[in-house]
Amino acid sequence: MASSSSSCCTLLFHALLLIQFCSCREIIDKNPKNDRNEENRIKVYGTNEVDDLDPALRVFFDVNDLYKGKNMWIYFAINDPSTTPRLLAREQADSIPFSSSNLPYLLEFLSLAGDSPQAKAMEMTLKQCELEPTAGEVRFCATSLESMLDSTRRILGEIKLKALTTKIHDLLGSNHTALQRYTFLKEPLELHVHDMVACHTMAYPYAVYYCHGQKGSNRAFEISLGGENGDRVDAIAVCHMNTSMWDPDHVAFRVLGGHPGSSPVCHFLPADNIAWIPSS
Numbered sequence: 001m002a003s004s005s006s007s008c009c010t011l012l013f014h015a016l017l018l019i020q021f022c023s024c025r026e027i028i029d030k031n032p033k034n035d036r037n038e039e040n041r042i043k044v045y046g047t048n049e050v051d052d053l054d055p056a057l058r059v060f061f062d063v064n065d066l067y068k069g070k071n072m073w074i075y076f077a078i079n080d081p082s083t084t085p086r087l088l089a090r091e092q093a094d095s096i097p098f099s100s101s102n103l104p105y106l107l108e109f110l111s112l113a114g115d116s117p118q119a120k121a122m123e124m125t126l127k128q129c130e131l132e133p134t135a136g137e138v139r140f141c142a143t144s145l146e147s148m149l150d151s152t153r154r155i156l157g158e159i160k161l162k163a164l165t166t167k168i169h170d171l172l173g174s175n176h177t178a179l180q181r182y183t184f185l186k187e188p189l190e191l192h193v194h195d196m197v198a199c200h201t202m203a204y205p206y207a208v209y210y211c212h213g214q215k216g217s218n219r220a221f222e223i224s225l226g227g228e229n230g231d232r233v234d235a236i237a238v239c240h241m242n243t244s245m246w247d248p249d250h251v252a253f254r255v256l257g258g259h260p261g262s263s264p265v266c267h268f269l270p271a272d273n274i275a276w277i278p279s280s
Helices: 002-025 025-030 090-093 099-110 117-129 146-154 253-256
Strands: 071-075 138-142 160-163 167-169 177-184 197-204 207-214 217-226 232-240 266-268 273-279
Touching: 002 117, 002 160, 099 117, 117 138, 117 197, 138 146, 138 197, 146 160, 146 197, 146 207, 146 273, 253 266
Parallel strands: none
Antiparallel strands: 071 177, 138 207, 160 273, 167 232, 177 217, 197 207, 197 273, 217 232, 232 266
């Protein structure tokens, strides 16, 4: 009887998983080249001139831009909560295969063609999660909040953690524009923490976070931004001070110029990303 009950629960869970994935198909269909899935290989259309950049790449900036009054184009997307995949409980997440070798099984279960946008997005996410870290870097993919916290503490230590996120205000009834010019309203506030783990959302049927960090080579800032259409954003920005081991084809160099080790690279965290730091 217990076995039968367990099987029913498993079938029900996978049915709910399928429904959740179908609800986010429209998003993936509209964005078949979801560049967040391949951190180092994001396409830049044409040359590096402003009008040729994918708008979603307008998150990178130079460390010398950190001053009050700075005005720049920034892209802050807002996800529809009704279609945003949710983090699963660890027991649920651990019961689902998560590797490239199991992709055929997952695609068959979800009735997805191997050449569909959804399948390609899943494949890219799994490949990103299976990449070996560069020298001095730590990285992992988390499929549940529990696994994210456990892995983060293995990096930062068994300490109390603080989550940093970008917050976009006054959205109800507003005409938020994802890409617009923003002005730094105050001097950026440095958080004075060298060790952090940044976690980025990936395209998958349920919430998956790609997390990475380099101990002692990052700076974090809280930046108050005012948008040209009236939006107010309390943004988190991270500056990677040592890029010497980065891929020469990393998207940041294609947007800002430069090469590994030539200069720090800073970027804003999207609203659905998380940076974990030690809590003071």
